[in-house]
Amino acid sequence: MILDDFIVINDNGLYCRYGDFYLDSKQPVEKAVISHAHGDHAVAGNKTAYCTEVTADLMLLRYGKTASKVFETYKFHEMFSMGEVKITLISAGHILGSAQVLMEYQGIKYLYTGDYKVQPDDTCEPIDWVQADVLITETTFANPATQHPDPVTEIKKLNNIKSNILLGAYALGKSQRLIKLISTWCPQKKILVHHKIMPINLVYEKHGFSPGKYKIYERKLMKQQDEFVYIVPPFTFDSYFKATGVKRLFASGWKNLQANENDTLYISDHVDWNDILQCVNFVKPKQVWTLHGDGTHLKEHFKDSIVVKLLK
Ligand SMILES: [Zn+2]
Numbered sequence: 001m002i003l004d005d006f007i008v009i010n011d012n013g014l015y016c017r018y019g020d021f022y023l024d025s026k027q028p029v030e031k032a033v034i035s036h037a038h039g040d041h042a043v044a045g046n047k048t049a050y051c052t053e054v055t056a057d058l059m060l061l062r063y064g065k066t067a068s069k070v071f072e073t074y075k076f077h078e079m080f081s082m083g084e085v086k087i088t089l090i091s092a093g094h095i096l097g098s099a100q101v102l103m104e105y106q107g108i109k110y111l112y113t114g115d116y117k118v119q120p121d122d123t124c125e126p127i128d129w130v131q132a133d134v135l136i137t138e139t140t141f142a143n144p145a146t147q148h149p150d151p152v153t154e155i156k157k158l159n160n161i162k163s164n165i166l167l168g169a170y171a172l173g174k175s176q177r178l179i180k181l182i183s184t185w186c187p188q189k190k191i192l193v194h195h196k197i198m199p200i201n202l203v204y205e206k207h208g209f210s211p212g213k214y215k216i217y218e219r220k221l222m223k224q225q226d227e228f229v230y231i232v233p234p235f236t237f238d239s240y241f242k243a244t245g246v247k248r249l250f251a252s253g254w255k256n257l258q259a260n261e262n263d264t265l266y267i268s269d270h271v272d273w274n275d276i277l278q279c280v281n282f283v284k285p286k287q288v289w290t291l292h293g294d295g296t297h298l299k300e301h302f303k304d305s306i307v308v309k310l311l312k
Pocket residue numbers: 036038041094115
């Protein structure tokens with residue numbers, strides 16, 4: 001029997017009372033299973049963090065000693081127990097080391113997706129599908145009107161820009177994906193990377209996912225026009241708003257930022273509407289529980305076939 005209260009939301013985040021642990025807790029807790037290292041999913045200061053080795057490395061890089069008292073790391077498909085709940089991490093395809101969390105209790109499987117992506121991305125493990133009775137999915141872009149374009153078409157836009165480019169992107173995940181895409185599809189471009197992004201690249205390389213060919217940024221290089229693409233985190237991007245002699249572009253998965261397609265690359269690391277339907281097709285859940293964003297479109301779409309519950 002599916003337990004309606006298997007995962008509930010309290011002040012610390014998503015809680016499973018049957019195994020006494022949190023999923024991507026919002027506050028430091030005793031036991032946190034962490035899907036991936038993005039700041040809105042991985043907070044510092046837990047007693048024990050359960051995650052992949054890559055996620056632990058990325059959290060240690062960001063938070064240092066305060067990252068977690070203890071890390072227990074697991075490979076994909078390696079089962080472990082939290083009380084009576086059996087847990088398996090399944091690749092989510094979102095960023096390197098990102099995992100879905102499969103939880104089995106009393107013969108019922110609950111699958112928490114975390115953030116996930118279906119589009120191909122050579123800088124992380126591809127998404128892996130498992131069947132479950134309950135699919136707990138993010139719905140950031142769960143709207144039939146949202147369809148993410150092909151990232152290769154987007155990145156090739158850079159080939160039409162002959163001046164140096166300042167490319168804003170989130171440091172973890174997006175930057176590495178962009179380096180790989182530019183190395184592959186715009187090989188004449190010379191990629192320069194902001195110093196805050198460099199250590200993340202090193203974690204990627206340590207785990208066998210080299211993003212591509214790049215150099216650390218040096219001011220003197222960008223003095224010439226030589227098809228440089230300088231990748232910087234959002235904060236630095238905003239502070240360069242007066243930069244001259246460069247084309248400023250921001251890479252984002254948010255449609256509302258795409259108002260002027262000359263100033264953005266529409267590249268998303270999340271699922272769009274069709275991806276979520278594809279996910280439901282593979283996972284074959286009896287129920288879908290939704291998180292982040294808006295689950296109402298899914299509820300409407302599946303009204304006669306699958307129970308959709310909006311976790312709030
Ligand atoms: Zn994320």
